[in-house]
Amino acid sequence: MTVLGGIGFAAPWLLLGLAALPILWLLLRAVPPAPIRRRFPGVALLLGLSDEESVSDRSPWWLLLLRMLAVAAMIVGLAGPVLNPQTRPAGSGPLLILLDASWAGAASWGDKIELLESQLTEAARASRPVAVLSLTAPEPLNFRGADIWRSRLAGLTPQPWQPTGGQVDAALAALADAGKRFDTHWLSDGLDFPQRTDLIAALQARGDLRVFQTGAAVLGLSPATFEDGAVQLTVHRSQNLAAREVTVLAQGRDPGGTARTLATVPARFAAGELEAQAALSLPSELRARITRFEIGGQRSAGGTALVDDGLRRREVALIAGRADREGLELLSPLHFLEQALAPNADLLTGALEDLVPAKPDVIVLADVATLSPGEAAALGEWVEAGGMLLRFAGPRLAASDVSRADEDPLMPVRLRAGGRSVGGAMSWGAPKTLAPFADDSPFAGLAIPQDVTVSAQVMAQPDPTLSERVIAELDDGTPLVTRKRIGQGQVVLFHITANAEWSSLPLSGLFVEMLERLAVSSSSTTPDAADLKGTTWRPVQVMDGFGSLSDAGALPGVAGADLADAPLGPDLRPGLYASEERQLARNVLEADISLAPADWPADVPVEGLSVAPERPLGGALLALALILLAADVIAALALSGRLGPMRRAAVVLVALLLMPQPGLAQENDNFAVRATSELVLAHVLTGNKQLDEVANAGLMGLSDTLFFRTSVEPAPPIGVNIESDELAFFPMLYWPITPEQPTPSAAAYAKLNDYLRSGGLILFDTRDANVAGFGAASPNGRKLQDLAAPLDIPPLEPLPPDHVLTRAFYLLQDFPGRYSGRDIWVEAAPPDAQQIEGMPFRNLNDNVTPVVIGGNDWASAWAIDADGRPLLPVGRGYAGERQRELAGRFGVNLVMHVLTGNYKSDQVHVPALLDRLGQ
């Protein structure tokens, strides 16, 4: 294949034909076009005239150009041009395609798969057996046909970890087992990992090694920390490139539960820097909603940082039984709690009844004995819903009768009267120390300092349930901390005071750790292995290589120490882990990591990822030649004047091609012209044929009435389909309600709301003479409520006697239709509308009321037949005719109101004007 200017030609010699084009040009110019025969009576006058030149008219230059182009396109097309020709020499023998398949390649995974596919295609063309090996999930090599691998491409996904030592070992073993020579294409993700050089050496020993990797830097996001009142984010990159800005997105759920981006913050890499910092300052409410941070515009596990308790500052409400005594702060029951919690929790203080509605995460009751029934009920409800009630004992609790005979719902155990005191000046025995925590206790694994002693406590009554509620005890086996679960929440009782009066526990670091374990406070630093020793963590959600979370399912639990510092792999997936009440996120990147780029030995060729697929151009060029020739036929016909009969067909053909739906557009235009060339009253088509006919006849009658009596001269009414027709053309819509009509679509409601907001009026008619009381008593009334619920309708009121509808044209106080029902409803007057002294009317709404709701079946009263006679009977005798007349007058008033707005309202000024005129 010969390559000319980036385009390869399968048969380049054919291009010599292009040299013949100038000759063709001369030939085409020399040959005159065929003569045209014309009938022309004036030929008698032409006889004897001879041509001045012997050369005939030439074909026009553009026609020649058209033909030359067609011929040139044909020549080039037949020469077999190929865009992006693959000119690399194809190898032979088995081929190993090696993938890192780690999170670092997730961002460019699509390109990788495309490259893999093109390489498989190439291998299939050369019928090379292929093996595909993912380093993050190594398997024994299996050389098979490329087509088999191609069908498996969709199953290849990046894993959320880098190849571990064990996996590289497995890969090396697999290479060693292969037992023959093969070439290798390594699709690298661009990051270094241990033992990579061994792998390179092993591959080079087997055959040629070619590396494909993207030139772009790999981006990673460290776990977010909370410092200086802001969330600190660190973005890493693998290569030292120019200055660059990336956006970090904070993802979470909004109060409605919808996942959305809660905040974005730009992080700017200075030129030459590998890290970029960003600080995101958010209100704690919003911060607590964040579930993860992402680097905008790329999906990878390394670019995702899950958020755990570390970022979540709990709200802790502190309530003490005693009023603080001034000056004795160290004796305050809350002092040590405040000290322990203040660094990483938001503290609330105040009255209990004020704090419970604020729904804090934890409420601490320090030596609070009795609660009022109301408080107890509120607290109980809050605990049921997942709150944590932390109680401390104290002299008051010891002295009270709370949970003495019967277990108080808000106490974990029953208490014995008085408590006990050991090791004091007036008692025998030494102060008690703490027993080691049991394995099933949330405090398991915490080291107990020897200097923690307890000298007084309240005692639990031995109950059958006591042993399971104890989570910490003294060395003599008496319960120190007890816990009871209530609903989704729990009550925890420390049998000692929260200050140092009864024990030295609040003075020790153990106290803080115990509070952390109870999830009362959250640790501000990432816990290390020692902190997590002895705990077991259950995976809740795990990440895949793209950084999307999925349910952990039946994955086994992980030991705390492993969770802290074991490398990620199939046994420890990045994700969200839970133990007791605490949640811990294991992210792909640690806080102090740097992304090392992979560097390759000089003898390994490294290529980019992007592949430009071969694109044969011959077909397109031949098609172009055919199109040009077809155009030439038409042009030649047009020149010789023989296009005549075909012109219409051609025009129709072109029109068909260019305008897929000319009929529809025409129809819409007709509708618009009909609706706008005159004023037109419109009714909503309900789908009930009879009802629609009556509505149409009614509006016809109203239009006639208007025509005869007023200067409003409407054209015949139109039935409007609110789904498909434009509503903006109509000043008002008459909407008869029938229970079986379909509910409009969301788009139709949007259109109706637009219509109402932009000054349209809808006259709802339930036609049952009943709904005016807004009762849902009739099916029509219920249907109206259904239909109107999504509409943007202002507050309504029964039509007040001074509404402008009562005097827009006729003076009316009744608005009968076929029924003489009660009130009709219109937009409520503004609350400050007051009748001014001496004015006949209040100054009511400025605008036209968007809806008029009634049930008097006006259309039936207005309806006339083709001869102009009333269609339906109204009432009896003269009174009935009077009612029909009033119905017509109501219609006139309504249309006048729609068209003139509050014009008649301005008559409030008439007395003043008359005054001024001196009448």
Add this chain to the structure above:
Amino acid sequence: MTPPPTLRERAEGEAGRLPPLLARAEHLAGTVLLGEHGRRRAGLGDDFWQYRPAQIGDSRRMIDHRRSARGDQQFVREREWQIAQSVMLWVDQGASMRFASTETLPTKADRARLLGLALAILLLRGGERVGLSGIGLPPRRGQVQIARLAQALAVDAPQDYATPDHRAMIPHAQAVFISDFLGDIEELRVALTKAADRSVRGVVLQVLDPAEESFPFQGRTIFESVGGTLHHETLKAGDLRARYLDRLARRKDELAQLTRVTGWQMGLHHTGDSAQSALLWLYRALDRGFA
């Protein structure tokens, strides 16, 4: 002998062609209001002209008693002197007339027949006698003559360029020649000279297609007459245009010269223009001849 079905078909075809032409001609004629050609002097006729006092010599029968009874004087009722003129039509039925440059335009023959028949209707209504030149249809009065004329006008002539029939010209009559006059002009010269000799006055109306005036042709072309008898081939039709137009103008000049010498009037009508204006012109021109 022609088989009856064929004859009947042809007859029906011919009959079918008549009513539209008649209807259009009637319609066109209806746009021109007229009366009979009064001589504007007292004489024999149907219409009232004036009352004049009875003079000596008037017979008593001539006295108009209705008028005279109003006073003492006796009046004689005079009628306007009316005489009927004979008008001879010649509408070119040759093949060259059956030409229209575009679909939207009528053929010259169509327009010429329409004008001729409409004029005939007008004249017949006005009480004149109308017939065709030559011996085919001598001038007569009355509605029946319209139908006869329509029938005679609907016949196509086979030859390419027809010549006016100047036989049997009635002295002192009027004549109307409608044609494109693109053929041999010598026949027309003979006809007009002969007419002038018999003091026949008349009108020559030249009907041309707009394409014949503009010659909008380009490129290599073979021009054929409609009947196919004449050919002219050119390599560059565009170059002929100026010379063609020159010849056309000379032909018009010749016509004008001829009519001036013989005391006729000449008009030019294009099929692209309104037929009504041409009809009005024709009628006026004839009216001048009557006066």
